[in-house]
Amino acid sequence: MVAAAIHYRVECADRNAHLFAITLRIERPAAGQRVSLPVWIPGSYLVREFSKNLQQLQASQGRRKPALRQLDKHSWQIDCAADKPLELRYQVCAYDNSVRTAWLDSARAFFNGTSLCLHVEGQADGPHAIEIVAPALLPDEQRWSCATALRPVKTNRQGFGSYLAENYDELADTPVEMGAFWSAEFEACGVPHRFVVAGAPPSFDGERLIADTRAICETQMRFWHGAKVGKRGGPKAPHDRYVFMLNAVDDGYGGLEHRHSTALICTRRDLPQLGLKKQGDGYTTLLGLISHEYFHTWNVKRLRPAEFERYDYAQENYTELLWLFEGFTSYYDDLLLRRAGLLDDAGYLRLVNKTANQVLQAPGRHVQSVAQASFDAWVKYYRQDEQTANTTISYYTKGALVALCFDLTLRTEGGGSLDDVMRRVWTRSGGGPVAEADFAAALEAVGGRSFSNEIALWVHSTDELPLAELLRKHGVAVNEDPSQRAQELGLRVAESGGSVQVKMVLRGGAAEQAGFSANDEWIGIELAGAKGRPAQGWRIARLDDLALYLGGLKKITALVARDRRLLRLPLTLPTGVTTLRLAVQDAAKLAQWLAPR
Incomplete structure (x- = not known):
């Protein structure tokens, strides 16, 4: 096995303080060696500033303690000599119990290399070794084990010991789990x-x-x-x-x-x-x-946007293709559950129904194309706020519907399926980086015609997708049901403790026209008196309460609290607001699309 010139030692220095201790040994450093910690992790498109958790960085080269100079928010330069082993020691505070960074407490440890392992500039392509040290446990604690997909070099039965990565990219892309x-x-x-x-x-x-x-x-x-x-x-x-x-x-x-x-x-x-x-x-x-x-x-770790052929860990990596890599994956995740026999037809259609309504109930689909949503992931998708539904669309959900439309269109025209397209892209690219043109070429090869018009309309514009038409052709009944109260009014709310808190006000809805704002508390309603009777006021604890008091009224006054001010908002209740409901209509037709194979 090839010896590694880069070696990390990871220890659980203080589980109660959530501190990992890392020792990085560089066998042949450059003079004035530079190191850096990634600012993001591939697959999660947001600059997360992992260096904020790094502390007490120190350097040694034999008996000498070379000076360290921080160059920017995530990189350092060491005043070291060339070709004499350099050792860096530092700690990382690990208190993010998500899949993206690192966690350490008395019961469990987890880390991604992007959070713990400094990148050695100029030496990223060579082998990287990592030693994972078992923590010191109290006598009454259950024994810990270690799990990772890194290749073991010398490990004990619990999985602790030495592992080898082909390069820094593999090290950064292989998380480690520890615990009982x-x-x-x-x-x-x-x-x-x-x-x-x-x-x-x-x-x-x-x-x-x-x-x-x-x-x-x-x-x-x-x-x-x-x-x-x-x-x-x-x-x-x-x-x-x-x-x-x-x-x-x-x-x-x-x-x-x-x-x-x-x-x-x-x-x-x-x-x-x-x-x-x-x-x-x-x-x-x-x-x-x-x-x-x-x-x-397959689809993003090997097949991937051409812009991701080599990751730049120091800044955003932009692409317009997340609709293809995340959205199409979101289409196939549930479809392949059906084909694996883990869902029936009705269960699968319920999931498609949910995705379709998520898109159709987001006004942002009229503002942003799914290609734009992919490019803007760094500033919009991972930074959602009260206006997100009005200004953006998810490349996951709409991307899944785009995949569905391509699949059903191909099947309708008898030219194959999206399955054939995906496999063709895989074969033609060698399972490597691709561009939109590669997908378009595969569509044309499978379907026997150009799909440039569909790509322009479904991917690069805000036009509606032909969902209902295509679903009906494949044995799906497409029904329209009255919307629930919140969607009818154009609201997204949280109801708890007898309070209705407005989280989002959807663009163009009745609530927006009345003057509602996100973060309002909807306290009650006021009904005009009839035939000289005084007005009536009612406290509401949930939106379903409205049905108790409205009768046939279509105009009411909503009483809301905003920034401790009480406001009276004239609200006209809308009619004809519907929600999509899918059901099995022709099981034989549906089986040609969904049946296990």
């Missing part, structure tokens, strides 16, 4: 997989999770590489190992993809439970998350 976690191993199409779960309650049904995850993995590998994947003489998957790392918490949801692993977070209540034949909707959501992040093994 639940763990199981399985094979999918000949590829070894491991699933670790931190924080699982006693009711957790691990066998169910492994069986369903295996079904997801095998379905996806066969989607990309055919039925013979993993068999003798058949094609091979692009990964030879994979690790799922799931952190179960009281309240949380999310995931972050990596080339050989994924970090996930879910609510404990969403884990499969022993003794339940039918699991809840939360478990379906978890399976969708697992499916989403695993699909990224």
Whole structure:
């Protein structure tokens, strides 16, 4: 095995203080060596300033203590001599219990290399070694283990010890989980997989999770590489190992993809439970998350925007293609659950229904194209506020609907499917960086005509998508139901403790026309008196209360509190506001699209 000139040692210095201690040894530094810590992590498009958690950086070169000079917010230069080993020591405060950064407490440790491992300028392409040290535990503590997709060099039975990454990119892209976690191993199409779960309650049904995850993995590998994947003489998957790392918490949801692993977070209540034949909707959501992040093994970690051919960890990396890589993944995550037999047709359509309504109920779809949303992810998607729904659209949800429209259009015209397009892009690119033109060429090759008009309208404009028309052609009944009260009024609210708090006021709705603002508290309503009777006032604790008092009235006065001022807002109740509802109409037609294969 090739010796590494860059070596990290990671220790849990103080679990109660949430401090990792890192020692970085550079065998052959440059004179005046520069080092830096990434400002973002690939897959999560926001500058997160990981260097804010780095402290007490010190340097030594033999007995000499070379001076350190900070160059900017995330990089340093060391006044060192060339070719004599340089050692850097520092600490990182790890108190972000998400999938994006690092966490350390008495019960669990987790980190991404982008949060802990300084980048050595000029030496990023060579091997990087990392030693992960087991923490000192109290006598009554349960033994910890370590899980990572890095290649082991010398480790103990618990997984602590030395690992090797081919380069800094691999080190940065391979998270590490430590603790007294639940763990199981399985094979999918000949590829070894491991699933670790931190924080699982006693009711957790691990066998169910492994069986369903295996079904997801095998379905996806066969989607990309055919039925013979993993068999003798058949094609091979692009990964030879994979690790799922799931952190179960009281309240949380999310995931972050990596080339050989994924970090996930879910609510404990969403884990499969022993003794339940039918699991809840939360478990379906978890399976969708697992499916989403695993699909990224192909679509974003290997197939990826040409702009991401080589990451620049020092600044934003812009692309207009997140609709293709995140949005299309969001289309296939649930569709492949259906094909894996983990959903029925009705269950799948409920998920499509939810996505469609999320897009149709966002006024921002008239303001921003899905390509613009991709480019603006750095300043909009991850920085949502009270106006987000009015000014932007999600490249996840609308991107998924764009994928659906391409898929159903291809199937309608008899020229194949989006499945064929994705596999063609994979084959033609060698599973590497692609541009929009590559996708357009694959569409034309599969569909037998140019799709430039659809790309212009669906991706680069704010025109509506032909959802209803396409769904009806594939056996789906498209119905319009009256909207719930909040959507009818153009509001998003939080109701708790007898209070209605306005979170968002949607553009063009009745509430905006009345003068509502985000952060208002809706206290009550005032009804005009009839035939000389005095006006009536009613306190409301939830929007459903309105039905008790309105009768046939369409005009009322809303009483709201804003910045401790009481306001009277004239509100006209709208009519004809509807919500999309999908249902199975022609099971035979639907099966041609959704049936397991």
